[in-house]
Amino acid sequence: MNDLLDLDVQSAHDLLCKKKVSAEELTRAYLKRIDDVDERINAFITIDEELALQMARDADRRIKQSNMTPLTGIPIALKDILVTKKLRTTCASKILQDFIPPYDATVCRELRDAGAVFLGKTNMDEFAMGASNENSAFGAVSNPWDLKRVPGGSSGGSAAAVAAQECLIAIGTDTGGSIRQPASHCGIVGLKPTYGRVSRFGVIAFASSLDQVGPMGHSVLDCAYLLQGIAGFDPKDSTSIPDAPPDYLQTIEHPPRGLRVGVPKEYFGPGLDREVRDIVRGAIAHLEGLGLAIQEISLPNSDYAVADYYILATAEASSNLARYDGMRYGLRVKEAGLKETYCKTRDAGFGKEVKRRILLGTYVLSSGYYDSFYLKAQKVRTLIRQDFENAFETVDLIAGPVAPTAAFPLGENVSDPLKMYLCDIYTTPVNLAGLPGLSLPCGFDSNRLPVGLQLIGKPYDEQTLLRVGHHYQQSTEWHKRRPALD
C-alpha cells in the first residue's frame, strides 16, 4: 500500500509545505487507489481525472508561492448532492443523470478557494433518502469492511471512500443520520454540525429544515480541519447562522476533564444489538477514565423521533422534489399534455424509495390529514427539542449509540421500508432539534464490523464534541484500523 494514502490532513500539509511531496503526486496516488478498488466498492458516481490533476497543479502553484491553507492540495471526495460547476451532479437519480450544474455550491466554492483537490462525486441514496446506499440509480455501494454488507446511508459513498482510502477526506450531508450512521458502519468519523453552521446553498434539498453538510474523515482532527474550511455565514442561505465559527483547531487540544456526559436511558433499551450496546458502554467508560463525569439522563420523547421525522422530512421532500418536472432541467419523458409529461417523467426518473416518500409526504400535508399528521409532528418536534434543552441544563454533551446494529447485509432491509426507517432511531432526534452530532469509531463486533459512538452537543457547540472526540482518539486506536482490500 502506498504510504501517501496513510497521511492525515496535518501530515499531508506538512509534506506539501516542505515540498517533500507534490499535490499532483498525492492526487495521482488516490486516483490509482480508486482505479484499484472502486470496482468492488462503487463509492464514486463521477470521477474527473483531468479536473483532479488540474486542481492539483493549481494547488502546487499556490504551494510554490507559499499561499496555502490547511486544505490546499488535499484530495477530497464530494457527495453527489452538492452542485459542482461544470461537473455532473446526479443526486444518484435518473432524473438528474446528465445534469451539469452552472454554479458551485457555497461549500464547493469554499473548498476550491482553499485549494482542495476534487477527486470526484460520491455515490449516495437517491435524493439522500435511505440508510444503506442501496437506493442509488448507479448501483449499491459495498462496505469496505465486508463487501457483502451495506456502508450505511445516505452518504454511503463518501463513508466508503474514506474507509477504503480512496480519498483523504470527504463531504457528506445529514438529514436524519446520513453522515453519522455510514461513518459508524464504515469505521470513520463523521460530524453533523448545528443546523445553519454550514451553508446549504447549492445542496440539492431533501428536507430543508433538517439538511446539513458535514465533514467525514479517519480522525476527528481531519474533520475539524474540514469543518473550519466550510463553516460560516453565507448570505445566499437564509438559514445560515450569522455568527462566525470559532477556531476549532485552537480549542481541540484543551483537555476534556470535568465535562459532564449524559447517557440517555432510552437509547439503551430493547432494539439495541447486545454487542453494540456493550461496545458503546465500553467507550463511555473510557470517557470516564479520561476524567469526564458520566450520568444517566432521560430524553422521554425519544420513542417518537422516528415517527416525527418521517412525517416532517417526507412532507418537506414532497415539496422540494416538485421541481423535478421535466420542464427546465433533468429527464423529460415527452407526452402530449403537461400533466402527462410531469407524471411520466417523475415515474421514469424517481426510484421506489423516493416515490414512497413523496407519496407519504403528500398524504400528511393533504386536506383532512394536515392537522393530525403534519401540524402534530411540528408540535412533537418542539417536545423532542425541549427534552434536549432540559438535559443540557445538567450535562455538557450526550453520549450513546449511533445505530441499533452494525452494518447489515446488502438486500436485507430493502423491501421493508419501516425496518429501514428504524435504523435512524438514535440519529433523527439530533436533526429534529438542530443540534450537532459526532460519530466516531469505538470498537468492532464479533463479525469484525465497526461500531460508532455518538456524541451530541449543545447548539453551536461543535468545539466540545471535537475536543472530546479528539482526546478519545489520542488514547484509542480504533480509527487507525483499515479494511483489508489489497
Place this chain on the structure above:
Amino acid sequence: MNTDNFDEGLIRKIAALASVELASNELLELVSQLTKVVEYVAKLQTIDTLSVNPMSHATAISCLLRDDIPETSVLEGALLNAPEQNSGYFCVPRIIDG
C-alpha cells in the same frame, strides 16, 4: 388512527396530487408498505400537545431580506440543461387551450 381507507384508491389520488404515475403492479406493494408506515407514524396521535407550539425550524431566524439590487442575469446558466429550448426560452407542452 384509522388507516382502513389507506387503499389503492387513496394512493392513486395522492399520486395524482404529487404528479407521479404509478404502474398497477406498484400499487399493491405500496398499499402494504405505506399502510405499515402510516400506522407507525400515527403513534404521535397519542401524545398530548394541547399547550405545545409547533416548531417548523431549528433556528429562530425568519424573513431575512437582501438589498434590492439587481444581479447578473442567469439566463445562459438557466438554459444549460433545458430539455428543449428556443431563442432563450424553455419549450414546454401547451398549457393554455385554444
